[in-house]
Amino acid sequence: MKTCLVVDDSKVIRKVARHILETLDFSVTEACDGREALDACMAAAPDVILLDWNMPVMSGMDFLRALRDSNIPTRPKVVFCTTENGMAYIRAAIEAGADEYVMKPFDRDTLESKLQIVGMA
Amino acid sequence: MPIRPTSTSPAAATATVSQRAVNAFSALLESRTGQQISAYRSWRIDTALKPLMRARGLDTLDQLAAALLETGDRCLSDQIVDALLNGETSFFREAPVFDLIVEAVAALEARQRRVRIWCAGCSTGQEPLSLAMLFAERAEERGAPMPDIVATDVSEAALARTRAGRYTQFEIQRGLPIRRMMRWFDAVGNDWAAKHELLRAMTVRSHNLAADAPLPGMFDIVLCRNVLLYLDPQTKTEVFARFAAALRPGGLLVLGAGETVIGQTDAFAPSRDLRGLYERVDGATVAAATAAG
Ligand SMILES: C[S@@+](CC[C@H](N)C(=O)[O-])C[C@H]1O[C@@H](n2cnc3c(N)ncnc32)[C@H](O)[C@@H]1O
Numbered sequence: 001m002k003t004c005l006v007v008d009d010s011k012v013i014r015k016v017a018r019h020i021l022e023t024l025d026f027s028v029t030e031a032c033d034g035r036e037a038l039d040a041c042m043a044a045a046p047d048v049i050l051l052d053w054n055m056p057v058m059s060g061m062d063f064l065r066a067l068r069d070s071n072i073p074t075r076p077k078v079v080f081c082t083t084e085n086g087m088a089y090i091r092a093a094i095e096a097g098a099d100e101y102v103m104k105p106f107d108r109d110t111l112e113s114k115l116q117i118v119g120m121a
Numbered sequence: 122m123p124i125r126p127t128s129t130s131p132a133a134a135t136a137t138v139s140q141r142a143v144n145a146f147s148a149l150l151e152s153r154t155g156q157q158i159s160a161y162r163s164w165r166i167d168t169a170l171k172p173l174m175r176a177r178g179l180d181t182l183d184q185l186a187a188a189l190l191e192t193g194d195r196c197l198s199d200q201i202v203d204a205l206l207n208g209e210t211s212f213f214r215e216a217p218v219f220d221l222i223v224e225a226v227a228a229l230e231a232r233q234r235r236v237r238i239w240c241a242g243c244s245t246g247q248e249p250l251s252l253a254m255l256f257a258e259r260a261e262e263r264g265a266p267m268p269d270i271v272a273t274d275v276s277e278a279a280l281a282r283t284r285a286g287r288y289t290q291f292e293i294q295r296g297l298p299i300r301r302m303m304r305w306f307d308a309v310g311n312d313w314a315a316k317h318e319l320l321r322a323m324t325v326r327s328h329n330l331a332a333d334a335p336l337p338g339m340f341d342i343v344l345c346r347n348v349l350l351y352l353d354p355q356t357k358t359e360v361f362a363r364f365a366a367a368l369r370p371g372g373l374l375v376l377g378a379g380e381t382v383i384g385q386t387d388a389f390a391p392s393r394d395l396r397g398l399y400e401r402v403d404g405a406t407v408a409a410a411t412a413a414g
Contacts, residue, residue, distance in 0.1 A: 085308075090302075094300065100298070100299050107291065113294065117296075
């Protein structure tokens with residue numbers, strides 16, 4: 001079973017994402033900011049991370065840079081999932097090393113499709 | 122359902138007249154496109170026609186059917202047909218097939234001139250645009266020639282959208298890798314619009330598979346995916362014959378994942394080199410292919 005870490009400060013989004021991911025046969029863990037997510041990755045790196053942009057404590061971008069600089073042996077796929085839908089944001093995320101980008105709001109088809117693209121569904 | 126004693130009960134009246142309406146719409150759709158609305162899909166008629174009913178200020182399917190039958194309004198019947206056609210699609214649908222197509226095109230280019238591809242039943246354009254992106258990237262990377270891509274559909278509404286190449290946020294996120302979106306689309310309000318260079322790579326025209334002669338000019342590849350599912354067997358056989366006429370000898374036919382030519386035509390046989398695609402067979406080999414099958 002593939003593992004996905006959902007990183008979002010919104011409980012509702014985490015719940016929706018968890019529900020969809022579980023129907024796609026993922027085992028899901030959650031974190032509500034970049035710091036928590038980094039700790040979770042240090043403990044056990046997931047296969048894929050669904051990552052919000054704006055979060056307290058540590059943003060998605062700061063998390064991504066920290067993940068890149070960390071010494072985690074296997075690098076999880078990172079799928080940004082955010083309301084920042086402008087091309088400039090998308091470009092910045094991809095240049096920082098994100099594998100895919102989901103513009104909120106999303107539905108099951110969107111998530112499944114993006115996970116397929118990164119080879120995870 | 123409880124049976125009321127009088128035939129004038131509103132429930133009973135609605136039920137019977139609605140069936141008549143459903144029959145009228147089904148007959149219209151089938152006569153225009155060959156598409157059959159099987160019983161299990163008929164519940165969708167109501168959902169599909171709701172926006173049209175609202176736009177026309179009508180409350181029930183029966184009123185819409187009456188408007189159709191009484192006025193014989195061509196514009197209305199076109200709109201009904203467009204609304205009833207299932208246009209479900211996405212970018213790079215059944216993605217592995219696109220690799221096979223690129224492989225086939227490369228093999229053809231090694232032997233001959235410009236390759237021609239017919240995308241039949243292109244819906245709102247995601248399929249021909251996926252092809253256009255693949256080949257435009259190949260052209261950028263190594264100067265490979267662009268094939269001709271001709272996209273057709275029976276639905277004028279779908280064709281208008283294909284020409285516009287403009288997609289909602291939900292549509293753009295189905296099947297399209299983000300890097301390709303960045304490269305080939307611009308944000309326009311809340312939508313995403315294909316760049317002109319991409320739109321220019323395809324020719325869009327109206328074509329009814331169930332009625333029109335094959336497109337003129339010889340094609341190397343015909344894609345007709347998820348279109349023929351609801352055609353009756355006879356019409357399907359005729360459509361395959363027209364595809365055969367539009368293809369060069371050895372030309373390829375690409376169907377949807379759940380579709381096959383087997384048992385429906387002698388004009389095509391599974392390709393030996395490209396698994397899942399079908400090859401036009403020459404007259405001489407038809408008998409052998411059927412015997413072997
Ligand atoms: C389900 S979509 C498939 C779109 C695309 N080929 C794909 O696989 O994603 C089917 C399309 O076939 C078109 N279609 C149905 N009957 C047709 C006919 N008789 N001639 C041409 N197009 C037809 C519909 O309008 C619709 O756009």
